[in-house]
Amino acid sequence: MAIFIDSDTKLxxxxxxxxDGSFHTTEMMEYGTQVVAxxxxxxxxxxxxxxxxxxxxxxxxxxxxxxxxGANTSVIYVPPAFAAGAIMEAADSGVxxxxxxxxxxxxxxxxxxxxxxxxxxVRVLGxxxxxxxxxxxxxxxxxxAQIVEEGPVGVVSRSGTLTYEAVFALTNLGLGxxxxxxxxxxxxxxxxxxxxxxxxxxxPDTEAIVMIGEIGxxxxxxxxxxxxxxVSKPVVGFIAGQTAPPxxxxxxxxxxxxxxxxxxxxxxxxxxxxxIAVAKRPVDIAGLIQERLA
Numbered sequence: 001m002a003i004f005i006d007s008d009t010k011l012x013x014x015x016x017x018x019x020d021g022s023f024h025t026t027e028m029m030e031y032g033t034q035v036v037a038x039x040x041x042x043x044x045x046x047x048x049x050x051x052x053x054x055x056x057x058x059x060x061x062x063x064x065x066x067x068x069x070g071a072n073t074s075v076i077y078v079p080p081a082f083a084a085g086a087i088m089e090a091a092d093s094g095v096x097x098x099x100x101x102x103x104x105x106x107x108x109x110x111x112x113x114x115x116x117x118x119x120x121x122v123r124v125l126g127x128x129x130x131x132x133x134x135x136x137x138x139x140x141x142x143x144x145a146q147i148v149e150e151g152p153v154g155v156v157s158r159s160g161t162l163t164y165e166a167v168f169a170l171t172n173l174g175l176g177x178x179x180x181x182x183x184x185x186x187x188x189x190x191x192x193x194x195x196x197x198x199x200x201x202x203x204p205d206t207e208a209i210v211m212i213g214e215i216g217x218x219x220x221x222x223x224x225x226x227x228x229x230x231v232s233k234p235v236v237g238f239i240a241g242q243t244a245p246p247x248x249x250x251x252x253x254x255x256x257x258x259x260x261x262x263x264x265x266x267x268x269x270x271x272x273x274x275x276i277a278v279a280k281r282p283v284d285i286a287g288l289i290q291e292r293l294a
Contacts, residue, residue, distance in 0.1 A: 001178065001203050001204060001205045001206075002134030002137055002138075002178050002179045002203070002205075003134070003154070003178065003179045003181070003196070003199035003200060003203055003206075004097060004123070004125070004132060004134075004179065004181070004199065005073065005097070005132055005133075005134050005137070005138040005139075005140050005179070006134055006137045006138055007034075007137040007138060008072075009033065009034060009072065009073050009137075009138045009140065010034050010036045010069065010070060010071045010072050010073065011028070011033055011034060011035045011036060011037075011071065011073045011074070011075060011138075011140060012035075012036065012037045012038065012039060012062065012065045012066065012069070012071040012073070012074045012075070012090070012095070013025045013028075013035060013037075013038045013039070013048075013056075013074075013075055013077065014038075014039045014040075014062070014074055014075065014076050014077065014078055014086045014089075014090065015039075015040065015076065015077035015078040015079075015086070016038025016039065016040055016048050016056070016058060016077070017038070017040040017043055017046075017048070017058065018040075018077055018078075018079075020077045020101075021038075021077035022048065024075075024077065024101075024141070024142055025038065025048060025050065025056070026050055026051055027139070027142075027145070028075075028139050028140065028141075029050040029051055029054060029056075030051050030145075031133075031138075031139040031145045032137070032138070032139075033138045033139050033140065034138070035050070035056055036056070036065075036069040036070070036071050037056060037057055037058070037059055037065040037066075037068065037069045037071055038056050038057070038058045038059070038065075039058070039059050039060070039061065039062055039065050040058055040060075041060050041061070042060065043058050043060070044058060044059045044060035044061075044064065045058070046058045057069070061089070061093075062074065062089045062090050062092070062093035062095075063092075063093050065093070066093045066094045066095060071095060072095050072096050072097070073095055073096065073097045073098075073099070073140060074090040074093075074095050074097070074098045074099070075098075075099045075100075075101060075131065075140050075141060076090070076098065076099065076100040076101055076102055076126075076127070077101055077102065078102055079102070080102055080103070080104040080105045080106070083100060083102040083105045083109075083127065084105055084106070084109035084110055084112065084113040085113075087100055087113040087116075087117065087124060087127075088112070088113050088116045088117070090122075091113075091116055091117040091120045091122040091124070092116075092120060095122065096122060096123065097122070097123045097124075097125065098117065098122060098123070098124045098125070098190075099124075099125045099126060099129070099131045099132070099140050099141055100124060100125065100126035100127035100128075100129065100184075100190075101126060101127070101128075101129065101130070101131060101141055101142060102126075102127050102128070103127065103128040104128070105127045105128070105186075107186075107187055107188055110127060110186070110188045111188060114188060114190055117190065123190065123191060123195075124189075124190025124191065125181070125183065125184070125189075125190055125191045126183070126184040126186075126189060126190065126191075127184055127186055127189070128184045128185060128186045128189075129141070129160065129182045129183055129184030129185075129189070130142045130143050130160035130163060130182035131143055131182060132179060132180060132181040132182065133145065133148055133179070133180050134178065134179045135148040135149055135150040135151070135176060135177055135178075135179075135180075136149075136150045141182070142160075143160075143163070143164070143167075143180060143182065144164060147164060147167050147168045147171055148167055148171060148176070148177055148180060149171050149176040149177070150176045150177070150178075151170075151174075151175055151176015151177050151178070152175070152176065152178065152205060152206060152207035152208065152293065153170055153175050153176065153177050153178065153206070153207070153208050153209070153210060153289055154177065154178050154179055154180075154181075154196070154200035154203065154206040154208070154209045154210070155167060155170075155177055155179070155180040155181065155209075155210045155212075156181045156183060156193060156196035156197070156200070156209070156210070156211055156212070157180075157181070157182055157183065157210075157211070157212035157213075158182075158183055158184065158185045158212065158213055158214050158219075158240075159182075159185065159212055159214055159240055160182050162212050162214075162238070162240055162282055163180060163182050163212065165282045165283075166210055166212060166238070166282060166285045166286070167180050169282070169283060169285060169286035170210070170285070170286045170289065172286070173286045173287070173289075173290055175286060175289055175290060175293070178200070178203060178205050178206045179200075179203075179206075181196050183196065185214065187217075192219055192223075193211060193213070193219055193220065193222075193223035193226075194222065194223050194226045197209065197211070197223060197226055197227060197230070197231055197235075198226075198230070200231075200233070201230065201231050201232065201233060206233065207233060207234075207293060208233055208234045208235070208236070208289050208292055208293055209231070209233055209234070209235045209236070210235075210236050210237075210238075210285055210289060211223065211227075211235055211236070211237045211238075211276070212237070212238045212239075212240065212282075212285075213237065213238070213239050213240070213267055214239060214240040214241050215239070215240070215241030215244055215262055215263060215264050215267070216241075216262040217262055218262065220237075220239065220267045220270065220271070221266070221267060221270040224237075224267075224270040224271050224273070224274040224276055225270075225274055227274055227275065227276055228274040228275055234277070234289075234292035234293070235275075235276045235277070236276070236277045236278075236279060236285055236288045236289050236292070237268075237271040237276045237277070237278050237279070238278070238279040238281075238282060238284075238285055239264045239267045239268050239271075239278075240264075241264050242264040242265075242268075242280075244264070277292065
């Protein structure tokens with residue numbers, strides 16, 4: 001099994017005719033994702049020509065796309081100024097999941113978009129995230145498909161590139177993945193660590209979990225406490241930013257340290273205190289998982 005996306009995922013690509021949208025639509029289709037529609041206002045009635053002669057109908061609105069195709073998921077490749085509106089349009093259309101890849105969406109815009117999606121009962125992943133991939137079934141976003149394989153490890157991360165590094169190391173050790181989720185590093189995100197931990201705990205095929213955090217905020221500490229109370233499967237954690245200079249803001253927009261609460265040291269201590277094995281380097285993650293699955 002997998003979490004959030006699988007072989008039943010029917011995807012609409014918002015911004016399908018743009019540079020990023022068209023490139024990654026082709027990549028997702030080549031992986032086997034059911035891309036059933038695209039949305040670009042003003043280009044309704046056209047088609048997107050995908051790999052192997054496949055074509056995808058383009059609609060002007062999400063309402064039209066969902067009504068015509070039965071889509072249940074949307075991915076956003078829309079410029080920042082219009083992305084929050086695209087998220088709300090998707091949430092209002094009847095899909096269950098919206099994956100927002102776009103970086104640089106104003107925080108106030110996202111506050112409105114998240115509130116609207118919650119009212120509609122729609123899950124938002126992101127923004128400013130690489131999306132997710134369930135090996136062998138579906139890819140939604142920009143995660144590189146060539147580094148994954150099917151297996152028993154769930155991966156959730158705030159960092160896109162560290163997700164790739166951890167997944168690549170796991171695959172090289174013969175440890176495939178159920179689903180790899182990049183939740184994004186913005187101050188306001190829709191799906192957090194605890195949401196993913198809960199889903200991985202409920203997934204019978206996930207036997208161990210990798211959780212990759214970074215400096216700033218307290219999400220990792222809250223997730224660590226959740227693990228101790230609610231997660232029975234082994235969890236290995238890593239915190240990026242261990243060498244960040246004191247007082248320096250760096251990395252994602254959400255990587256803002258306030259006092260000692262957001263430091264790497266505080267987060268790593270929280271992991272250890274709540275029974276999570278801590279990798280000192282990204283390269284150590286796969287080995288720690290292997291030990292716990294032995």
